[in-house]
Amino acid sequence: xxxxxxxxxxxxxxxxxxxxxxxxxxxxxxxxxxxxxxxxxxxxxxxxxxxxxxxxxxxxxxxxxxxxxxxxxxxxxxxxxxxxxxxxxxxxxxxxxxxxxxxxxxxxxxxxxxxxxxxxxxxxxxxxxxxxxxxxxxxxxxxxxxxxxxxxxxxxxxxxxxxxxxxxxxxxxxxxxxxxxxxxxxxxxxxxxxxxxxxxxxxxxxxxxxxxxxxxxxxxxxxxxxxxxxxxxxxxxxxxxxxxxxxxxxxxxxxxxxxxxxxxxxxxxxxxxxxxxxxxxxxxxxxxxxxxxxxxxxxxxxxxxxxxxxxxx
Amino acid sequence: xxxxxxxxxxxxxxxxxxxxxxxxxxxxxxxxxxxxxxxxxxxxxxxxxxxxxxxxxxxxxxxxxxxxxxxxxxxxxxxxxxxxxxxxxxxxxxxxxxxxxxxxxxxxxxxxxxxxxxxxxxxxxxxxxxxxxxxxxxxxxxxxxxxxxxxxxxxxxxxxxxxxxxxxxxxxxxxxxxxxxxxxxxxxxxxxxxxxxxxxxxxxxxxxxxxxxxxxxxxxxxxxxxxxxxxxxxxxxxxxxxxxxxxxxxxxxxxxxxxxxxxxxxxxxxxxxxxxxxxxxxxxxxxxxxxxxxxxxxxxxxxxxxxxxxxxx
DNA sequence: TGGCATATTTGTCCAGGACAAACATCTGGA
DNA sequence: TCCAGATGTTTGTCCTGGACAAATATGCCA
Numbered sequence: 211x212x213x214x215x216x217x218x219x220x221x222x223x224x225x226x227x228x229x230x231x232x233x234x235x236x237x238x239x240x241x242x243x244x245x246x247x248x249x250x251x252x253x254x255x256x257x258x259x260x261x262x263x264x265x266x267x268x269x270x271x272x273x274x275x276x277x278x279x280x281x282x283x284x285x286x287x288x289x290x291x292x293x294x295x296x297x298x299x300x301x302x303x304x305x306x307x308x309x310x311x312x313x314x315x316x317x318x319x320x321x322x323x324x325x326x327x328x329x330x331x332x333x334x335x336x337x338x339x340x341x342x343x344x345x346x347x348x349x350x351x352x353x354x355x356x357x358x359x360x361x362x363x364x365x366x367x368x369x370x371x372x373x374x375x376x377x378x379x380x381x382x383x384x385x386x387x388x389x390x391x392x393x394x395x396x397x398x399x400x401x402x403x404x405x406x407x408x409x410x411x412x413x414x415x416x417x418x419x420x421x422x423x424x425x426x427x428x429x430x431x432x433x434x435x436x437x438x439x440x441x442x443x444x445x446x447x448x449x450x451x452x453x454x455x456x457x458x459x460x461x462x463x464x465x466x467x468x469x470x471x472x473x474x475x476x477x478x479x480x481x482x483x484x485x486x487x488x489x490x491x492x493x494x495x496x497x498x499x500x501x502x503x504x505x506x507x508x509x510x511x512x513x514x515x516x517x518x519x520x521x522x523x
Numbered sequence: 524x525x526x527x528x529x530x531x532x533x534x535x536x537x538x539x540x541x542x543x544x545x546x547x548x549x550x551x552x553x554x555x556x557x558x559x560x561x562x563x564x565x566x567x568x569x570x571x572x573x574x575x576x577x578x579x580x581x582x583x584x585x586x587x588x589x590x591x592x593x594x595x596x597x598x599x600x601x602x603x604x605x606x607x608x609x610x611x612x613x614x615x616x617x618x619x620x621x622x623x624x625x626x627x628x629x630x631x632x633x634x635x636x637x638x639x640x641x642x643x644x645x646x647x648x649x650x651x652x653x654x655x656x657x658x659x660x661x662x663x664x665x666x667x668x669x670x671x672x673x674x675x676x677x678x679x680x681x682x683x684x685x686x687x688x689x690x691x692x693x694x695x696x697x698x699x700x701x702x703x704x705x706x707x708x709x710x711x712x713x714x715x716x717x718x719x720x721x722x723x724x725x726x727x728x729x730x731x732x733x734x735x736x737x738x739x740x741x742x743x744x745x746x747x748x749x750x751x752x753x754x755x756x757x758x759x760x761x762x763x764x765x766x767x768x769x770x771x772x773x774x775x776x777x778x779x780x781x782x783x784x785x786x787x788x789x790x791x792x793x794x795x796x797x798x799x800x801x802x803x804x805x806x807x808x809x810x811x812x813x814x815x816x817x818x819x820x821x822x823x824x825x826x827x828x829x830x831x832x833x834x835x836x
Numbered sequence: 837t838g839g840c841a842t843a844t845t846t847g848t849c850c851a852g853g854a855c856a857a858a859c860a861t862c863t864g865g866a
Numbered sequence: 867t868c869c870a871g872a873t874g875t876t877t878g879t880c881c882t883g884g885a886c887a888a889a890t891a892t893g894c895c896a
Contacts, residue, residue: 221783225880230718231748236880237848244883245846256855258880263750281890283845322758324741367755370715370743377744381691382698402683405543408721408746428637430683431690433721435544442680445635473534538849549849550879557852558877569886571849594859596876 222252222260232269239269246286271297274362297362311347312354319355319368324375331379340383344418345502348380352411353486356457373411380414387421394426397449397512402430402439404453404467412454412485419505420452436467440474450480450512455487468496482508535565535573545582552582559599584610584675591673610675624660625667632668632681637688644692653696657731658815661693665724666799669770686724693727700734707739710762710825715743715752717766717780725767725798732818733765749780753787763793763825768800781809795821 225236228249239259243249249269251259261269271293275285285293311334318327335343355372358364388394399420401413410432420427428446430439443451451471455464464487472481472495483490484499492498499505538549552572556562562582564572574582584606588598591610598606624647631640648656668685671677701707712733714726723745733740741759743752756764764784768777777800785794785808796803797812805811812821 235847238846240881241847256880281845282847322755324759365751365754365758367743367747367751367758370747370751371741371755374742374744378694378698381694385691385695428684429687430680431687434680434683437544438678438680438683441678442635442684445678445680446637548878551877553850554878569849594876595878 221263222254223263223266225251225259225261228261228266228269231266232273234269234273242282242286246283248287268293271362294362309347309350309354312351315351315372316354316358316363319358319364319372322368322371324371327372328375328379331375335379335383340387340418341422343383344380344415344422345505348376348411348415349486349502351376376411377414380418384414384418384421387418392424394424396426396516397509398426398428398447399450399452400428400430400439400443400446400448401452401454402434402442403432403455404464405433405435406467407454407456408432409454409456412456413452415502416452416454416484416505419502420509423506423509425509436470437474439471443475443479448479450482451475453481453483455483455485455490457486464490465493468493472496480512534576535567536576536579538564538572538574541574541579541582544579545586547582547586555595555599559596561600581606587673587675607675610673622660622663622667625664628664628685629667629671629676632671632677632685635681635684637684640685641688641692644688648692648696653700653731654735656696657693657728657735658818661689661724661728662799662815664689689724690727693731697727697731697734700731705737707737709739709829710822711739711741711760712763712765713741713743713752713756713759713761714765714767715747715755716745716768717772717777718746718748719776720767720769720772721745722767722769725769726765728815729765729767729797729818732815733822736819736822738822749783750787752784756788756792761792763795764788766794766796768796768798768803770799772800774800774803777803778806781806785809793825 223231225239228234228239229236239249243251243259249261249265251261251265254260268290271290272282272285275293275296276282280296285296311330314330315327318330334347338347351372355364355369359366359369401417401420403409403413413429413432417427417429428448430442434442439451439453442448453468453471464483468481468483472493475481477495481496482499483496484502484505490498497508499508536544538552541547541552542549552562556564556572562574562578564574564578567573581603584603585595585598588606588609589595593609598609624643627643628640631643647660651660664685668677668682672679672682714730714733716722716726726742726745730740730742741761743755747755752764752766755761766781766784777796781794781796785806788794790808794809795812796809797815797818803811810821812818
């Protein structure tokens with residue numbers, strides 16, 4: 211039950227605190243220490259690891275690199291300078307194709323200008339429409355922000371700020387679209403993410419696209435246990451389960467989860483998976499929508515199938 | 524790297540999958556098995572625990588009871604009937620004082636009527652105003668839903684649905700209030716929760732209250748690492764850091780986190796903590812606002828202090 | 837070049853022991 | 867009667883060091 215997040219004075223952190231702050235499991239932290247000699251935490255009087263703040267900062271750098279594809283054995287133990295240098299090389303190609311929109315957003319984020327950011331996003335929605343914003347611009351912005359973060363150009367709190375403002379703007383646009391007369395009809399779509407996936411942006415953009423198609427959308431928010439998603443599908447009589455995956459989630463976990471879900475709901479309920487997760491592949495009973503712009507046609511096709519299936523009798 | 528979420532055919536789950544689905548740490552699952560003989564998972568060919576679905580379901584019941592205050596030693600190992608019986612007794616006293624509003628909400632949740640739920644919440648905001656909704660009705664509803672869940676009357680997905688609809692309604696009301704003319708001025712308030720705290724409802728209600736007072740509010744969303752909150756405070760020139768704690772969070776963790784944060788930001792930045800966390804106590808440099816209705820007077824007092832401090836020169 | 841077999845790296849799991857924080861219970865004083 | 871403090875029990879988290887399979891890299895042949 212010892213769970214002192216951090217020490218009082220000297221900024222030491224327990225292994226549990228480091229796990230949360232860096233996203234590295236305790237087992238991994240211990241095995242890195244055993245194999246590579248880093249991290250090299252102090253011990254408190256009861257021989258428990260206490261990580262100094264600078265080692266935690268280094269661990270965050272390492273995590274970024276590992277996520278970007280570097281192998282732990284090659285980067286754990288190297289100096290902060292080396293790591294920063296490697297970080298600078300990551301994601302650089304993306305800067306070239308970055309849009310004017312994204313540049314402006316990154317600038318505002320750099321200046322921590324929350325109100326300005328919200329205004330720009332809002333103006334973009336008004337100018338280009340919710341469809342283009344959710345399907346094209348939004349994902350582009352999210353990717354640009356993610357890349358900037360992994361390059362070390364943004365702090366975590368600035369990424370949080372972006373997420374928050376983006377969510378606010380998009381949600382209010384979705385509300386407006388829902389209120390705007392358009393008759394709602396099937397398919398009835400249930401949105402959520404798996405327990406390992408806390409990112410809500412992809413889900414929200416998908417919700418926008420389905421809303422524009424006049425679907426009956428119901429969101430469960432993020433991180434719903436898989437059996438609960440299945441239970442909700444029954445309770446809401448859902449036609450489609452829309453599950454969102456960010457690029458952070460291991461593809462294997464995603465596929466295993468989709469298998470589990472597929473086994474728990476009847477065949478008549480479709481499962482549509484989407485998001486930036488690279489290894490996502492369609493399988494029997496599970497469609498994969500590579501881009502958000504594919505949602506419109508897919509819904510049209512679903513409705514055609516539905517009509518076809520019901521009229522012949 | 525073995526991370527098979529669930530087995531293929533026979534609905535067996537690995538310890539990692541159970542940890543995610545039930546929210547019980549691996550270490551706890553193992554030590555319960557050692558001490559109480561339950562859970563009692565099968566082993567795969569490499570001697571790794573594989574939990575049958577029914578044991579996982581029982582673990583979910585147990586988790587509810589433990590969260591409601593029962594001691595593991597008294598409930599782990601008992602029959603499903605016993606557990607369900609205990610669950611029925613939990614939170615019963617609260618039913619007496621439940622309001623008409625809450626009853627209606629619980630009914631709609633039971634029926635999984637998302638649209639009806641949103642309409643009722645929206646109507647309540649319009650009738651009683653954002654202030655009363657955020658400060659009085661909202662917390663009451665959240666408590667009623669939490670109690671109903673711990674009594675086993677609601678599924679997790681229904682609680683998710685409530686959170687989602689509540690968030691949508693409250694956020695759109697906040698947006699409306701921000702748009703409504705009222706001049707924004709200091710204090711500049713930064714909202715977030717600590718990394719262990721994923722609940723956003725309390726934060727959102729607090730944001731509503733500060734917004735009504737005409738403050739300049741900026742939300743970082745939930746689960747911001749503590750050093751990042753401090754960095755954001757500098758970047759945004761915040762006057763007040765508003766940190767929200769649900770009743771789920773251990774008081775000691777909360778206090779330790781507040782200590783750490785206090786040490787990282789200058790004395791001129793105030794820290795205001797609030798939420799349902801029982802053990803929360805004020806300390807030097809950290810105020811505790813027991814109820815959301817206390818926010819209004821507290822802001823007034825802050826402004827008085829500010830004027831007093833700046834005019835004498 | 838591309839496909840396949842082999843080697844290395846790496847994350848997760850296991851057992852069983854230890855201990856401090858959290859919680860329950862008992863005790864004495866206002 | 868009730869509250870504060872001392873004492874005992876329960877419980878979650880941490881430890882070590884070993885093991886192995888999935889993931890990744892490397893070598894080889896067509």
